[in-house]
Amino acid sequence: MIEETMVSGEPFDIEFEVIENDLPKNITGFSVSIELRKNSRGGDVIAQWNDESPQVTRSDATGKVNLAITAPMTRAYDFNIAFLDLLALKDSAGIRSEIMKITLDKGATR
Numbered sequence: 001m002i003e004e005t006m007v008s009g010e011p012f013d014i015e016f017e018v019i020e021n022d023l024p025k026n027i028t029g030f031s032v033s034i035e036l037r038k039n040s041r042g043g044d045v046i047a048q049w050n051d052e053s054p055q056v057t058r059s060d061a062t063g064k065v066n067l068a069i070t071a072p073m074t075r076a077y078d079f080n081i082a083f084l085d086l087l088a089l090k091d092s093a094g095i096r097s098e099i100m101k102i103t104l105d106k107g108a109t110r
Contacts, residue, residue, distance in 0.1 A: 001040075002100040004084075008107060009075040011068065016086040016097045018063035025095060028060040030088040034067055040083040040099050047077075079104050 006012045016034070018025040034056065036047045049056050049067060057066045065086055082104070086097040 002098055003103070004100055005103050005105050006074055006077070007105045008077065009071055011071050012074050013066065013068045014084070014100070016065045016067070018065065018086070018088050018095055018097065020095055024063040025088070026061055027058065027063050027088050030090040032056065032058065032065055033087045033089070034084065036082050036084050036102065038079065038082055040101070046079060046082055077104055
């Protein structure tokens with residue numbers, strides 16, 4: 001499992017690569033959904049993004065999808081650990097990315 005740290009109040013950029021059979025997958029024609037959840041196996045969704053979200057950019061030919069969360073958005077989150085993954089769907093077939101464990105660094109408390 002990939003582990004990343006999100007710092008509260010700072011932008012958070014992360015790139016996903018859609019892989020199929022150990023190779024980057026061309027995701028032309030696929031819809032993309034990204035979820036930040038409290039549990040790695042599902043559960044409550046903290047935030048979600050899709051193709052319509054301005055935070056999501058894609059490079060279909062290389063299978064890369066970037067999520068850019070703004071500083072005000074990260075400041076609003078209130079979790080210690082959450083899990084982030086991407087699902088690329090076409091027709092009824094889907095490819096899920098590796099789940100990422102995200103630790104929220106809330107900075108010094110007073």
